[in-house]
Structures are given as C-alpha cells and as structure tokens.
Amino acid sequence: MTTPWQHRCGCGVDVHAHVIPASFPRALRDPVPSGWPAMAMADDSCHAHVMIDGRNYRTVSDRCWDVPKRIADMEAMGLSLQAVSPMPELLSYWMDAPDAAELLRYINDETAAMVAESGGRLLGLGAVPLQDMDLALKELARAKEELGFAGVEIGSNVNGVPVGHPSLDPFFEAAESLDMAVFVHALRPAGMERLVGPKNLQQVLAYPTDVGLAAASVLCSNLMLRRPRLRIAFSHGGGTLASLLPRLEQGWKTFPAMRDAIQASPAEQARRLYYDALVFDTPMLRHLVATFGDDRVMIGTDHPFAFHDSEPVRRILEAVPDEAARDRLLSGNARSFLGLS
DSSP: OOOHHHHHOSOEEEEEEEEOOSOOOOOSSSSOOTTOEEEEEOSSTTEEEEEETTEEEEEEEGGGTOHHHHHHHHHHHTEEEEEEEEOGGGGOTTSOHHHHHHHHHHHHHHHHHHHHHTTTSEEEEEOOOTTSHHHHHHHHHHHHHTTOOSEEEEESEETTEETTSGGGHHHHHHHHHHTOEEEEEOOSOTTGGGOOSOTTHIIIIIHHHHHHHHHHHHHHTTHHHHOTTOOEEESGGGTTHHHHHHHHHHHHHHOHHHHHHSOSOHHHHHTTSEEEOOOSOHHHHHHHHHHHOTTSEEBOOOBTSSSSOSOHHHHHHHHOOOHHHHHIIIIIHHHHHTTOO
16 A cells, blocks of 8 residues: 555655675685685575674675566655665675675676666665775776676775775875765764674664764865865764764864864864764754754665665655755755756
8 A cells, every 4th residue: 555655755765775696606716814704594595694704794685686676666665766785794805805806897797687676776886995995996996887886885994994084095086086976874983892692783873874974084084175076975874973063163163183183174074074864853853954054864775684764765854844945855866866856
C-alpha cells in the first residue's frame, strides 16, 4: 500500500547508500593480504557474512548486490535515484597499496555493473586507495572516464590522517578538476576506547564524532577556499559539526592564532559543504537546515544496512514546511552535489 508521503514524492535522491559485491575474487598473491574480504553464505539464501581475516565483520542482506530488490526498496522509500558507494570497511586504506588498488578496482567494476543493470535508478560513487596518491589519482580518473561515476566515497580519515590534512590536497585538486563529488563517510573512528558497551556503539556514537572532526579539519585547513569548486559532503548529518561549529566560530573570533590559521569564518565555510539528513530526529534535522542552509542538506539513508532510515521522505516533509525548501532537500541539493543539474 502506498502512503500519502510516497504519493507526494517518488522523486527523492539518496546520496548515502552502500553496495557489497555478491562475491570477492581471490587475491593475486599468497599469502592472502591481511584485510582481504570474502563472502560466506548465511543460514538463509537472503543473507551472507562478510568475512575479514577469518572473522565475520558484518552479516548483510542480498539487497547489497541484488538490484531489483534494491529498486523495490527505493520505491517503498519514495526514492527515484540512489548514489551507491562501497561499505566503508572495503575502502581498505590499511592494506598494502597495490593490493588495495586491485580490490577497489574490482569493487568499482561491480558497482558499475549494478548501475548499468538499474536502468538509471542507481549512480556510482567509487573508491580509491588513498594510502598511495599516485594509485588513487589513477583510479579516480578511471572511475570518471571509464566507469562514468559521479564521484567517490572516502573515509573520514586515512589511517588516522584527517581529510583536511595538506597531504590529501592532490586528491581534492584532482576531484575538483574532474568535477567529481566527494562523499565522506566515517571509518575506523577515534575514541573507541572511551565507549562502554557493545561494538554497535561504533556506528551509533563514534561514527558521528569522527565525521564531525573530519568536517572541522576541512574548515580549519581552508580546503574550500583553496578548492572553491569542490563538491564535498559529510555523512550522518555532518556528525557533531553542528554542535562544534558555534565553539569553533567563537574561538576563531577570540584567539589570534586561530584567526591567522583559518582564513574565513568557519560558519561561512561550513555553508559551502554538503550534508546528508541521516540524523533520525526531526528537531535535529531542522537544526541542520538552520545551521548549514536548506541548499546544503540532502537525503541519506544508509540503505540497505539494518541501521538505516526507511522513511527519509517523511522525515523531510515533517521537518521542513516550505515547499521550495522541501524540494531542495528531497532532490535538488543531491542533484547539485552529484553534478546532475
């Protein structure tokens, strides 16, 4: 049965959704590199275990690779288009660079095959081995020129190096030059030793913290001033950034060293970034729109993982009363971010 909000909009564009190939190839060398993934079937035919170093990293549904089932889910969520990127753990920054490049090339090819099968309903965001800049730039160009991807997903840090670090500037220069969108997802976050409870707290609490610090590193390094045409988005509503930003702005006004280092208002720079709306809370979504602007927030679902937003359109309709602003959050901002308009 179709709900009123689905009738209202079957046009939503989701920028935060993940894919996992149905299988992984054998590594080209022995012994198998540490971190190389494999798939093992679960007890039912609809799920599989992603095995890393002999341990079950995550049990996932076949919607990670089954395009018709994914599209059926999109219909139920009121989505017309979904930008799909690899499960973040597959970014593999901790592997030897040639091994990671081999794995990511395969994952990008599998993503491209899913996009081709989707009949225009899926859009690819690839992955590159950022632990080796030459290999990363080579795969970035291939993702654009050979696979036709709209952009790439990167982690909130590269083996502990924040995304705003100057060492990553050649990547952002190339992404800007190639007109490729960059989607930043939390990955192996800092602060896990401070959490008390089950491992799921990594996704629930540590991910937003790491994303917030990643976004702050972009502001503090003046990345958007150096790369004004770069389109970069942050997952999970930008994590903690919306709460950190007033302190960062006040610190910038208070401390001469911060004023010297940060060349423009952090709050102003923050409105040049994009953010998904994946915060599971209507007042928080309103706060994101008020803080970052209704031209910077867009649908993100984390589909098809268990911890995802199954009603992203309804959340936006509840949070945003203005019709034009709703349209921007539902699809217009995502299309701008992805370079579709």
